């Protein structure tokens with residue numbers, strides 16, 4: 001059976017095509033679908049130890065837990081906990097599992113699920129709803145804990161889009177799930193998919209009229225009901241992989257994309273054939289001829305054999321202009337090179353509006369003088385510098401960092417670039433955005449990391465576009481020897 005996220009992608013596209021004017025909704029169950037219940041079990045059992053000064057669960061790891069949350073008694077057997085302790089441990093578990101403190105402390109989402117939810121929340125006319133068997137009295141605590149774990153992913157849930165069980169715990173859950181779907185339909189949403197870890201819930205929803213348009217997605221985590229209950233058309237999976245779901249057409253319109261290292265014929269050809277707007281080219285002088293050429297760093301004879309001789313800046317600019325592309329020039333040298341580039345852009349056939357120009361360079365390379373010159377020549381261009389070394393001090397000396405960035409702004413810099421892969425990238429991006437600065441993320445190595453960055457919505461993302469899943473084969477500037485080791489088989493295209 002096809003991958004469940006790919007089935008979801010196809011079904012989403014089809015629903016959008018059939019109902020372009022409607023607000024679509026995808027529904028998620030919470031426990032065992034978004035939230036990993038094993039973490040809650042581990043947390044409450046360790047609380048038991050703490051309160052009672054016992055050591056039964058000190059070594060209990062999340063991966064050791066293979067039972068549904070309603071069968072913790074089986075776990076106690078597996079762990080060989082003395083029989084005479086079972087009842088009081090189970091009582092403690094039942095009393096503590098839904099306390100607000102447990103929800104806040106022990107809610108962990110399954111890997112990837114928040115990214116999937118964020119992706120849908122970014123799509124126009126799509127709402128993510130929650131359809132849970134939890135009773136109504138947990139409404140406020142449920143929203144508080146889910147919004148706390150959602151914050152790092154820019155995910156938020158609202159009460160309006162949360163349907164809860166009007167009954168008590170475990171009472172009529174499957175019926176309540178069907179009522180939840182009916183409720184959202186009556187509120188004007190076209191429900192197109194529902195994700196739940198209990199087959200019986202998906203079965204109940206599938207008995208509703210007109211449910212053929214709802215794709216039942218079974219989260220194959222820990223569940224109680226029988227897999228045999230699953231509707232025949234359901235898709236099942238346990239990995240939430242955004243790159244299986246996300247389509248190029250659904251990328252947000254308000255993030256700019258830059259193809260990194262368009263310095264050789266192979267990359268240039270692929271870039272020109274793509275919908276990507278911006279080409280980043282690396283500018284320096286040729287040590288022998290003094291001409292302006294495109295090169296990231298020293299080219300090895302092997303690379304020259306593979307990608308051809310170095311390209312001249314003026315030739316490439318003419319070509320990019322002819323293809324109506326926008327140009328990001330990365331200065332590898334400053335000083336006179338800045339004047340030569342500005343001069344070149346004034347030559348016949350090289351003129352291009354400022355909004356389609358973007359200049360990047362390290363502070364040490366371009367210096368105040370270089371930034372100011374570029375800003376004077378192109379008041380509307382993007383002028384950018386990387387600030388990774390300064391970001392290191394963001395926690396200790398935020399005010400110092402803010403003043404430094406303000407000073408660079410006054411010299412003409414309009415965007416700050418941050419390398420992908422640093423911990424807490426999202427917090428850094430939101431801090432800079434709170435301060436009113438534009439941000440770019442660079443050195444994004446593959447499709448999964450590219451999509452993750454897109455979810456954070458910086459102003460722009462600079463990537464190698466080495467995305468075989470999307471049939472992009474960019475190799476960036478070729479650093480690290482990792483750049484184009486892929487095979488056509490990875491695509492499932494079967495080409496030799």
Ligand SMILES: [Mg+2]
Nearest residue numbers: 029031032197
């Ligand atoms: Mg569940």
